[in-house]
Amino acid sequence: MNFYFHDLEKNYFNRFQEDAFHHKDARQRLTEFKETLTKFTHFSNLRPLASLSYAKEFVVHNIVSSIEFDKDAEFFAIAGVAKKIKIFDYAAVVKDSLGINYPVNEIDCTSKISCLSWNSYFKAMMATSDYEGSVILWDAFLGKKLSVYQEHEKRCWSVDFNRIDINLVASGSDDGKVKLWSANMDSSITTLTSSANICSVKFNPASLYHLAYGSADHRVYYYDLRNTRSPLTVFKEHRKAVSYVKFLNRHELVSASTDSQIKLWSTEAPPSCRRSYTGHLNEKNFVGLTANEDYI
Incomplete structure (x- = not known):
């Protein structure tokens, strides 16, 4: 907990600022923070359930x-x-x-x-x-x-x-x-x-018309298919090719890049990078990515 205290503290005060804007009471804020803390402490390790062979030759x-x-x-x-x-x-x-x-x-x-x-x-x-x-x-x-x-x-x-x-x-x-x-x-x-190779494409799971794709030009493009002349948003903070994009929900998506970073983006106005995740040590390969509402 000490190691992650700064992150937890930042999470709490971010909620405090949002709640002041939305006029939520302190009890509701503490309840939501408790849910975050519960998710954070729920798992402490991973263990394999099964190993599957894709092909006979392990090369x-x-x-x-x-x-x-x-x-x-x-x-x-x-x-x-x-x-x-x-x-x-x-x-x-x-x-x-x-x-x-x-x-x-x-x-x-x-x-x-x-x-x-x-x-x-x-x-x-x-x-x-x-x-x-x-x-x-x-x-x-x-x-x-x-x-x-x-x-x-x-x-x-x-x-x-x-x-x-x-x-x-x-x-x-x-x-x-x-x-x-x-x-x-x-x-x-x-x-x-696009002017560069397309590495990953993903529909917004809650929308018929919205789609994101990751490109070799280090960017994530977010489109409304009702107007394909130009993207709604272009996210530019990666330093190398964007290998995967996945949506957490209607308004948030995550991207993985060969720069060893995973980034969380908000598509709501103003579009922004909410958080960067580091830890992978990667030279050239794609880092696999899956996501849902709670975990990446």
């Missing part, structure tokens, strides 16, 4: 590029450069005490997979992006391709389903383009053009 070339849960958090998929997608039953993986876990389905792909995303409504629908620039929609449990989109000119790094419009998919590529796709159409419906 660097079999990197796992993406791990994502389905809409009910019952199944999760892992994919990477070994040109395979493996689907696992989470409950079975955690329950198995012998450490021998077999996937419920294994899909062989023709290219290295860079990213995957599950549909928030159709349980079996999954999208992937790959090193050939393709975006593919799958039936994850049948291992069947539903649609293949091949408009990107270079490696496609990222793909994401919109949570509001369940047929809308976004992808970002080394060709400096973010493309929007509809599961009901054969070609892209909109293209955002």
